[in-house]
Amino acid sequence: MSPTSSATDTGFLQEPPQLPNQYDADAVLRSHLRRSVDPDVLRAIEPSLRRMGDLAAGRLLELAHTHRRDEPVHVPFDAWGRRIDEVHVNEAWREYARVAAEEGLVATAYERVHGRFSRVQQFALAYLFHPSSQVYSCPLAMTDGCARTLEVLASGLPGATRDRVLAHLLSRDPAQVWTSGQWMTERIGGSDVGLSETVARSDGNGGFTLHGTKWFSSAVTSQVALTLARPEGNGLGGKGLALFLVEVRDAAERLQGITVLRLKDKLGTRHLPTAELLLDGTPAVPVAGLSDGVRNMTTMLNLTRTWNAVCAAATLRRGLALARDFARRRVAFGASLAEKPLHLETLADLAAEQQASFLLTFFAIELLGRQEAGELDARGESLLRLVQPITKLTTARQTVAGASEVLEAFGGAGYVEDTGLPELLRDGQVLSIWEGTTNVLALEAYRAALRADALPPALEEIRRRAEAANHASLREAAGVALRAADHLESWWSEAATRGPWLHEAAARHFALTIGRSLALALLVEHADWALVHERDARSAEAARRFARSGVDALSDAPRPPLATTRLALGEVLDPEAL
Numbered sequence: 195m196s197p198t199s200s201a202t203d204t205g206f207l208q209e210p211p212q213l214p215n216q217y218d219a220d221a222v223l224r225s226h227l228r229r230s231v232d233p234d235v236l237r238a239i240e241p242s243l244r245r246m247g248d249l250a251a252g253r254l255l256e257l258a259h260t261h262r263r264d265e266p267v268h269v270p271f272d273a274w275g276r277r278i279d280e281v282h283v284n285e286a287w288r289e290y291a292r293v294a295a296e297e298g299l300v301a302t303a304y305e306r307v308h309g310r311f312s313r314v315q316q317f318a319l320a321y322l323f324h325p326s327s328q329v330y331s332c333p334l335a336m337t338d339g340c341a342r343t344l345e346v347l348a349s350g351l352p353g354a355t356r357d358r359v360l361a362h363l364l365s366r367d368p369a370q371v372w373t374s375g376q377w378m379t380e381r382i383g384g385s386d387v388g389l390s391e392t393v394a395r396s397d398g399n400g401g402f403t404l405h406g407t408k409w410f411s412s413a414v415t416s417q418v419a420l421t422l423a424r425p426e427g428n429g430l431g432g433k434g435l436a437l438f439l440v441e442v443r444d445a446a447e448r449l450q451g452i453t454v455l456r457l458k459d460k461l462g463t464r465h466l467p468t469a470e471l472l473l474d475g476t477p478a479v480p481v482a483g484l485s486d487g488v489r490n491m492t493t494m495l496n497l498t499r500t501w502n503a504v505c506a507a508a509t510l511r512r513g514l515a516l517a518r519d520f521a522r523r524r525v526a527f528g529a530s531l532a533e534k535p536l537h538l539e540t541l542a543d544l545a546a547e548q549q550a551s552f553l554l555t556f557f558a559i560e561l562l563g564r565q566e567a568g569e570l571d572a573r574g575e576s577l578l579r580l581v582q583p584i585t586k587l588t589t590a591r592q593t594v595a596g597a598s599e600v601l602e603a604f605g606g607a608g609y610v611e612d613t614g615l616p617e618l619l620r621d622g623q624v625l626s627i628w629e630g631t632t633n634v635l636a637l638e639a640y641r642a643a644l645r646a647d648a649l650p651p652a653l654e655e656i657r658r659r660a661e662a663a664n665h666a667s668l669r670e671a672a673g674v675a676l677r678a679a680d681h682l683e684s685w686w687s688e689a690a691t692r693g694p695w696l697h698e699a700a701a702r703h704f705a706l707t708i709g710r711s712l713a714l715a716l717l718v719e720h721a722d723w724a725l726v727h728e729r730d731a732r733s734a735e736a737a738r739r740f741a742r743s744g745v746d747a748l749s750d751a752p753r754p755p756l757a758t759t760r761l762a763l764g765e766v767l768d769p770e771a772l
Contacts, residue, residue, distance in 0.1 A: 207370035210613070211519040213255065216322050217247025219515065221732070222549050223318065226556060228310075229723050235308045239315045246322040254293065254326035257286035259614055261328075266415075266467035268457045276713060279454040281415050283468045284337060291332035295371040299323060300338050304345070306567075315564035317504050322503045325371045325512035328465035329621055330392035333373040333413035335501030337363050340420050343481065344439075347493055350480040351439065358440070359418060359525060375419035375442070375685030379472065381408040385634045387422060387488055388432035394423035403451065404438065404476040414454065414469040417442055420494055422487045423478070432488030439477035451476035462620030477483075499586040499629045499644035500562060503555040506589035506625045510548045513600030513618050517541060518605060531603075540603065545732075545741035547596055550713040551589045557716055558585040573651045580708070583635040588709030590626035596750070598621040641699070649686055652708055653679045661716040663722040667734050671741035672718045678711035678746040685748050699752040710745035 264284035344639030362372035383389035392406025428434035721733035
């Protein structure tokens with residue numbers, strides 16, 4: 195403080211960015227719904243979306259800021275030394291739970307009032323909700339996955355148990371609603387869950403008790419969980435595991451054979467209680483037989499990966515909304531950032547990535563809604579099997595890069611925790627790790643193409659949507675998508691000539707090329723519609739920018755095995771190897 199200043203003489207104070215109703219302000223979301231949803235359905239669902247848009251910009255956002263420092267607390271013992279393992283969450287977390295129940299963020303998909311559009315409504319709500327929810331979307335994702343698993347796969351559960359648990363998971367009553375956890379990761383195996391060491395022992399009455407340690411268990415305040423364990427006598431690997439339903443607490447609200455060893459100290463998602471758990475006699479019921487647990491977990495994983503993509507697109511959208519508003523308020527070198535050509539270029543590139551991310555995500559959602567409505571044929575099923583991992587990995591990487599760009603757009607303020615901006619990047623980073631890293635999902639996409647012949651329908655989608663563009667301004671962008679599709683097809687057909695090492699080594703390039711070229715084709719198609727029906731060229735400009743950013747990762751194919759291995763491991767590389 196200078197000698198002439200006082201405590202009230204603060205000088206210039208920067209006006210912070212503001213958010214209006216997040217549904218009304220999201221031109222891409224509203225345009226997409228107008229194009230893809232039946233008009234009568236849109237009129238019916240729009241009030242719920244507008245209500246959520248208001249909450250996301252108002253009450254929920256305010257709670258997130260007020261309780262920014264109030265992270266979960268683990269209380270292992272009571273005052274008299276009794277083991278209680280209580281996990282206390284903040285007021286905001288409890289309010290998110292109430293809003294999520296009342297607004298049907300899970301229930302909407304299962305009430306199916308609007309048929310195949312029910313998933314669109316549900317995930318549009320989640321897209322608006324997530325950025326203001328301190329990642330309460332995580333337990334919602336696992337609850338959705340658990341509900342769908344019980345709905346289609348619960349052959350091993352007693353009907354009364356299945357119906358009772360589903361009724362709680364799908365309730366809109368905050369006093370009755372439950373959430374679900376998902377306990378797969380153990381110290382010995384993250385992505386390789388087939389190594390799981392947790393043992394399931396028969397209790398002699400048709401049930402089992404679980405014994406082992408779960409190393410990364412999200413949303414430990416949930417009432418139920420799906421988890422993997424190996425029934426005694428079963429062989430090794432994923433086939434020897436079984437999928438179990440655990441009711442976490444008994445009628446007296448005591449944990450059932452579960453000890454919370456500690457809460458995880460994470461980079462981000464710090465309001466989400468994630469714990470290491472010791473299971474020592476935890477009662478459990480097999481969901482679908484006593485084997486094939488990894489395969490049976492796929493239903494849940496496919497849904498949580500879809501939620502992951504929705505959260506990625508939503509995070510990128512929130513960052514862009516804040517950066518756009520700030521550009522109008524921040525003055526530097528005599529003009530607002532909104533008048534600076536280079537800053538506008540940066541925001542325009544970010545907007546192109548966000549639109550592509552959104553459209554790819556909602557394409558996956560459309561396929562899911564059609565599948566659940568019984569409207570997806572064999573080709574569509576094959577396509578969905580490829581699109582789900584592709585969408586998750588593509589959107590996650592877009593968001594991590596985009597969130598970093600958003601922070602930079604705010605200068606020093608982007609690095610200050612009080613602004614809430616660093617949380618976008620910290621929480622966004624988990625999206626490329628949760629539910630399968632980029633490489634793990636790339637290998638899943640590779641296997642879908644190999645075993646389910648899923649590449650031809652994906653190429654068909656890219657070509658059909660890119661070729662739908664009639665406007666001259668979109669022809670160049672459409673051509674980029676079409677050339678990427680041709681490259682994918684020729685690369686895949688020549689697989690045998692490269693050998694298995696190089697083929698697998700390029701799986702990441704392969705997956706990203708599918709994801710980005712499909713996103714571009716979807717963007718081109720939407721842009722053409724917007725030009726004709728809305729007289730709006732913003733999506734067309736986004737398509738051109740996205741095309742210039744590059745969609746064909748296969749053009750940078752891996753090097754021969756020896757060169758790659760030596761460079762990756764830091765070993766001396768003989769020039770002859772090149």
